Amino acid sequence: MQEIKEETKMKIIDFTWPAGFYSDGINAGLRQVKNDLGWLYSKVPAQAAGVYTTNQFQAAPTKLTKQTINAKHVLQAIVMNSANANSCTGAQGEADALAMQQLAATKLELKPALIGVASTGLIGKTLPMKLIKAGIKQLQLTKTTAVTNAILTTDKQPKTCSVQCKIAGKLVTISGFAKGSGMIHPKMATMLGFVTTDAAISGTQLQELLSQQVDATFNQITVDGDTSTNDMVVALANGLAGNQALVPNSPDYSKFKANFSYVLGELAKKIAADGEGASKLVEVNVHGAADKADGQKVAKAIVGSNLVKAAIFGEDPNWGRIMGAIGQTDAKLDISNVAIQMNGQALVKGSIAVDFDPTAMKLALAKPKIIIEVDLHNGVASGQAWGCDLTYNYVKINASYHN
Amino acid sequence: MQEIKEETKMKIIDFTWPAGFYSDGINAGLRQVKNDLGWLYSKVPAQAAGVYTTNQFQAAPTKLTKQTINAKHVLQAIVMNSANANSCTGAQGEADALAMQQLAATKLELKPALIGVASTGLIGKTLPMKLIKAGIKQLQLTKTTAVTNAILTTDKQPKTCSVQCKIAGKLVTISGFAKGSGMIHPKMATMLGFVTTDAAISGTQLQELLSQQVDATFNQITVDGDTSTNDMVVALANGLAGNQALVPNSPDYSKFKANFSYVLGELAKKIAADGEGASKLVEVNVHGAADKADGQKVAKAIVGSNLVKAAIFGEDPNWGRIMGAIGQTDAKLDISNVAIQMNGQALVKGSIAVDFDPTAMKLALAKPKIIIEVDLHNGVASGQAWGCDLTYNYVKINASYHN
The missing domain is CATH 3.10.20.340 (ArgJ beta chain, C-terminal domain)
Incomplete structure (x- = not known):
């Protein structure tokens, strides 16, 4: 994570969703009281990139999201739950991840191929699909931050970060949120992290940037040396800021890169600071x-x-x-x-x-x-x-x- | 560590020194009350082999012992202390390790090249050489097990193991002792371990056997994932059992190997069981x-x-x-x-x-x-x-x- 230089003109702001992003989070009964189900939605299809756990037992939702993003580097929504990782759940787990994708697609009237799925929590139990199904039906498109709570497990608090900068004269917002507290020793990605931006940038360019910047941020934190089966960081860029699509030669690419990297770094540090039981x-x-x-x-x-x-x-x-x-x-x-x-x-x-x-x-x-x-x-x-x-x-x- | 088969006819016995081995352990004032200085001695020069930490900051005594053993694969004594690892102590540390070797040589009337040195304890403080000097003067040649206590740090108890077997008609004893409780995640060797035997076997043969067997025993334990700067396992074989020197073709070589490996395995398991704070x-x-x-x-x-x-x-x-x-x-x-x-x-x-x-x-x-x-x-x-x-x-x- 490089130092933020003056010329990057980054403005750190209170958490806010970039243009066109909506979300929701609710308690669907997977946890007793706290939020446990949520989603993230862009009103137009967003260019998408992801990095995923190197653990050989990759969880069903992680595999499905990777496959969905890799197909076209486009997503319009991600549905996510905590309390249950849907990992080491065999064929049933794969069917459940697909069903979650389909349920969100139906509710949002989108193709399943535009929907990512993320789960985190206990390994080895199948998802309570009745609760998931009823829960997805309740999800709305709001500007609240409830989704940042819905993905937490042993975390003491949500990890969020928002910055704004001018890219070729257009105001761009980059906002990320993450969860992770134990089993933190990422290789390629940690736990769940989501970065949204209204900047315009192609999916492949976004992928290159994310893969590169995750190495110096998320991959440099450790809580306990254990790499989870569900680790994933996904970035969505919906282009609604109206800038010309960013490429490495764009005059403001390095500014965007510094801002993007700052968000990843802040989320990573917040995960480290909220490590399970951590006092320092x-x-x-x-x-x-x-x-x-x-x-x-x-x-x-x-x-x-x-x-x-x-x-x-x-x-x-x-x-x-x-x-x-x-x-x-x-x-x-x-x-x-x-x-x-x-x-x-x-x-x-x-x-x-x-x-x-x-x-x-x-x-x-x-x-x-x-x-x-x-x-x-x-x-x-x-x-x-x-x-x-x-x-x-x-x-x-x-x-x-x-x- | 292979299973002990019937034909190896191993007898596990109460700890006893093999023929010709003597030792002592005392409190020299490095610790408040407990033993902190000791030595191990063979009445004839013994064939010697060692494996050492892979940590790049190898402590002065570890380097000195490695160099001494590698010269001729012969040692007659090892002087050792706990409470201070003489590690990360620079030129002073190297001088102190040499001085310890020389002090033991003088007291035993042996050449320094026949003496190994081992230290364990806190990293980064120079040895209190006044105490070491006065302590070495007090050491005697006894058949007690006081030395097995003198190398302990946070260990709750000494780790020892003795076995006997017949090798080509001769009674052979193999006795080992070790210390280690934290910073246990060996690569090549753990903490301090010493194996003595009265079997006859060449130093190079003993080295081959030790290096091979350590991989499946000491190198397969872990307490906390940390590899110390002072890890070392040394084996001494003084030949006083009177058997013909063992080579891989000897009829009883595999029996000796099984017995030797058993001792290493038992010491390794005892270190794991006594891991810092361990309840299981x-x-x-x-x-x-x-x-x-x-x-x-x-x-x-x-x-x-x-x-x-x-x-x-x-x-x-x-x-x-x-x-x-x-x-x-x-x-x-x-x-x-x-x-x-x-x-x-x-x-x-x-x-x-x-x-x-x-x-x-x-x-x-x-x-x-x-x-x-x-x-x-x-x-x-x-x-x-x-x-x-x-x-x-x-x-x-x-x-x-x-x-």
């Missing part, structure tokens, strides 16, 4: 890497280490664990020249301990956001990753999720 | 894999999943997480034909849920040892791995280790 957001910035892949690998190894995460929960400057995590990677290292800071306090220089002021360190580590800066002194590339601490509550939440 | 030992047996590498990869992915580990702590039959862990690997899968059992209770067949008796399941998961059986129905190879559950205590121990 952890950001790792690696500098001086031989190449970007090394920088990202090292950043993700640190943010993914249980021992580092537990030490951060304990506000313990146990940098040996950070060194351990760095050394476990195959990144090119100058093993005698690594430097580490935590929240501005130097801990390691030349790969050995720096004397630090215990009081200043204590204050620094008591903060709710921990920034670990690592300098590998081995090149000019960098990498970033985001995660959270490992707490009693993570264990508590995950010891009893199923019951 | 987890064993994963994967069958029907396309090849052994796939079987081991899948077994280790399951046993290493935080979500699976937290579910086991909660005695929750949340098999979706096991499927998730399997699907994250690149093992060849028939994705519609995976079966899973936990402690004999079927959970998944044909990759979908099996109805189970909740009462029987509850009883099965309440046991202190959880055996997960996975059938990939995709070949005839198998793999095993061992680990433990993820508990509140893991977080507690690791939130405050450094303070």
